[in-house]
Amino acid sequence: MREVRSKKSEIRSKKLEVRNRKKSCILHLASCFLSLASRLLPLFLLLTAVIGCSHDTATPAYEKAEDLFAQRSYVKAIASYNTIVTKYPESQYASASQYKIGLIYNLYLKDVRRAMNAYAALMLLYPNSKEIVMARQDIAEIYVKSGDYRKAIGEYQWLIKNTGGARSNNFQYQIAMAYLKLTDIKQARIELQEIIKNPPSSELGPKVYYEIANTYYLEGNYKEAIKAYEMVVSLYPNSQYAYEAQLGKAVCIEETGNLAEAITLYKELEKSYPNPGVIKIRLDAIEAREKKNIPVALKEN
Numbered sequence: 001m002r003e004v005r006s007k008k009s010e011i012r013s014k015k016l017e018v019r020n021r022k023k024s025c026i027l028h029l030a031s032c033f034l035s036l037a038s039r040l041l042p043l044f045l046l047l048t049a050v051i052g053c054s055h056d057t058a059t060p061a062y063e064k065a066e067d068l069f070a071q072r073s074y075v076k077a078i079a080s081y082n083t084i085v086t087k088y089p090e091s092q093y094a095s096a097s098q099y100k101i102g103l104i105y106n107l108y109l110k111d112v113r114r115a116m117n118a119y120a121a122l123m124l125l126y127p128n129s130k131e132i133v134m135a136r137q138d139i140a141e142i143y144v145k146s147g148d149y150r151k152a153i154g155e156y157q158w159l160i161k162n163t164g165g166a167r168s169n170n171f172q173y174q175i176a177m178a179y180l181k182l183t184d185i186k187q188a189r190i191e192l193q194e195i196i197k198n199p200p201s202s203e204l205g206p207k208v209y210y211e212i213a214n215t216y217y218l219e220g221n222y223k224e225a226i227k228a229y230e231m232v233v234s235l236y237p238n239s240q241y242a243y244e245a246q247l248g249k250a251v252c253i254e255e256t257g258n259l260a261e262a263i264t265l266y267k268e269l270e271k272s273y274p275n276p277g278v279i280k281i282r283l284d285a286i287e288a289r290e291k292k293n294i295p296v297a298l299k300e301n
Helices: 002-054 059-070 074-087 094-108 112-125 131-146 149-162 165-181 185-195 204-218 222-235 240-255 259-270 276-292 296-300
Strands: none
Touching (some): 059 074, 094 112, 149 165, 204 240, 222 240, 240 276
16 A cells, blocks of 8 residues: 555656646746847847838939939939929928928028928928928028028027927027127027036037127126136136137226236237237237327427
8 A cells, every 4th residue: 555655656746747847848938939039029120120111112212312412413303302202292201302402402502492492391291200300400590691580599499499408508509699699698698698507518618608708798897707708718728718718808808997917918828829910919909009198298208
């Protein structure tokens, strides 16, 4: 009896061992499958994208338009891009083609009216396309060149609202420059000060602080201008704007009538300023100014 029970127990143990081995094998296979699937998924997605692109019926037409553009056959390129927009409006290349039409008219054919019409069509037909931001930026630059600074400001405000990061700061800077063109100095400074609330890029930073100093100078507030110019030199000592700020400070001191200190600063700056001729003009002007103040009796001696 004991032997029978022992054998039955041994059999049950072996069956359990077999089942455990099967479970282990199944789990191992499942793990391998998942690992393989995770590796193949990016390739699958890439192939899907490539296949999707290759099935876009507008691909040959777009490639032809791009070749014409590269060859500077601008009129023919426009015709090819326009074919894509009219015949394949649902193509992934349609919005890019409409933007390229505006770009060519704007930059290469210098036809602003047609460029603006092309950009307007892009915004109407493809309001959610990625090319909209580029088009609005082009439109803003067109307004700036034509002197329509109010409209340019409106475009840059849209761009700030719909972009972010360094690009947003650059658009904010353009708004400030537009207000300077409109001689709204106080508002220009407000726009510039808005930029420094978020750390500007290393390229934009010195320009922003330098232009803030210039706004004080333009207002005749030489005390604040001097402080602002010193800030540029302190924050960006190796920037080209550090030299300009030093010159600006010397000019402010000269304007306040402290000619001796101004001369000292000019002579120090003359050794390192990229255009020493400018410094010489300032020194000559002070010398002429001082001579005018010499009494007549002394001049005769």
